[in-house]
Structures are given as C-alpha cells and as structure tokens.
Amino acid sequence: MTRLAILFCHISTLFFVSAQSTRDLLQRSRDLMEKGEYVEALLNLNKIIENDASNATAYFLRGSIKDRFDDRHGAMKDYNMAIEKNPRFTEAYFTRGNVKMKLQDYYGAIDDYSKAISINENYVEAYFNRGKAKQYLQAYEDAINDCSKIIQINPKNYDAYYMRGLLRIEFGDLKNGCLDLSKAGELGDLRAYEMIKEKCNQKNEH
Numbered sequence: 001m002t003r004l005a006i007l008f009c010h011i012s013t014l015f016f017v018s019a020q021s022t023r024d025l026l027q028r029s030r031d032l033m034e035k036g037e038y039v040e041a042l043l044n045l046n047k048i049i050e051n052d053a054s055n056a057t058a059y060f061l062r063g064s065i066k067d068r069f070d071d072r073h074g075a076m077k078d079y080n081m082a083i084e085k086n087p088r089f090t091e092a093y094f095t096r097g098n099v100k101m102k103l104q105d106y107y108g109a110i111d112d113y114s115k116a117i118s119i120n121e122n123y124v125e126a127y128f129n130r131g132k133a134k135q136y137l138q139a140y141e142d143a144i145n146d147c148s149k150i151i152q153i154n155p156k157n158y159d160a161y162y163m164r165g166l167l168r169i170e171f172g173d174l175k176n177g178c179l180d181l182s183k184a185g186e187l188g189d190l191r192a193y194e195m196i197k198e199k200c201n202q203k204n205e206h
Contacts, residue, residue, distance in 0.1 A: 022048055022055065029061055038065050056086035064095065072099050090119045094126050097133075106133040124150050124157065131163060140171040158187035165192070169199050 025044050032041035042065055048058040063078030079096040082089050097112030113130035117123050131146035147164035150157050165180030178200035185192035 054085050056082045056089055060092050075099050088119050090116045106136050109133045122153050140167050143167050156187055158184040158189040162189050162192055
C-alpha cells in the first residue's frame with residue numbers, strides 16, 4: 001500500500017469516527033431532552049455545532065430547547081440555521097411557524113406552515129396550525145379549507161371537525177358548523193357537546 005493510500009485510509013477512519021461520534025451525541029441529546037435534562041443536552045448540542053457547523057439537526061434540537069424555555073428569538077435563530085443548512089427540513093419550518101404564532105406573526109407563520117406542507121403534503125399538524133393562524137386573521141374560508149384537507153387525509157380526526165365546526169359557525173354557516181361539531185362528538189370529542197349546547201340550541205329570537 002502506498003503512503004498516499006495509507007494517508008487516505010487514515011483520513012477516512014477519522015471521518016467515520018467523527019461522524020459516528022456526532023450521531024452518538026445527537027442521540028444522547030435526544031435522550032437527555034426526553035428525560036428533561038435540558039442543560040446537559042444543550043452542552044452536547046453546542047459541542048456538535050462547534051465541531052460541525054453544518055449540522056442542521058443540532059441547530060433544530062437546540063432551538064427546541066430554547067423554545068421550551070421561551071427564548072423565542074434564540075429559538076428562531078437556531079431554526080433559521082437549521083433551514084439554511086437543510087432547506088427541506090420540514091419540522092424546522094413547522095416549529096419556526098409555531099414560534100411566529102406565539103409572537104403573533106400570523107402571516108409569517110402561515111408562510112412557514114405552507115413551506116412545510118409543500119415538502120410533506122400530508123402534514124396534518126401544519127394544516128391544523130395554518131388553519132388556526134388563518135382564523136386569527138379572520139380568513140375563515142381558507143381556514144375551513146385547511147380543516148377539510150385534514151379530514152380528507154384522516155376522516156377520524158375529531159379536532160379538525162371541531163375546529164371546522166366553530167369556523168363555519170363564525171362564518172355564518174350554522175347548520176354545517178353544528179353538524180361538524182356533532183361529528184366531532186361522535187368521534188369522541190366531548191367538548192363538542194358543550195359547544196353544541198352553547199352555539200346550536202339557541203332559539204331564534206323574533
């Protein structure tokens with residue numbers, strides 16, 4: 001084996017060890033987060049980013065920790081980096097959209113949820129949260145369409161029926177809104193019956 005070949009093998013081995021070490025640290029960080037040991041997880045993620053500034057997952061996980069502790073601008077920066085390193089990082093768009101929702105940046109949130117949906121057209125949570133953002137903007141028809149898409153993907157999603165029911169009632173479609181609430185209740189959402197009593201059983205006033 002030539003000296004060059006030996007050197008190449010040595011470099012390849014170092015890269016493999018480094019990549020394996022990064023994977024181990026990422027898994028360790030996830031495990032720590034599940035246990036609620038966020039400070040240690042954060043230290044691990046900082047170490048990964050110091051060694052590999054292109055690791056989108058490490059930025060994403062660090063952003064999730066910051067978001068959990070209401071460091072919304074810090075979380076936003078990390079989600080931005082995760083997306084910069086991996087422009088098809090669906091979950092990063094979704095979670096950045098959630099941060100924007102908390103900051104009442106509803107148009108920005110809708111844009112992020114739409115990007116997540118463009119990558120994964122069956123992303124139920126993104127449709128649901130996009131519908132909520134549209135509701136805040138009183139774009140009821142568009143919000144109803146998002147709920148309908150969720151029901152198309154999963155006909156037993158009672159949250160979507162419940163939200164669509166409320167949206168339809170707000171939009172002035174009382175009958176279909178109440179039918180949606182009834183369907184939500186039928187599927188197991190007991191909140192729906194309270195809303196039916198409140199919204200659907202009022203006598204017409206003359």
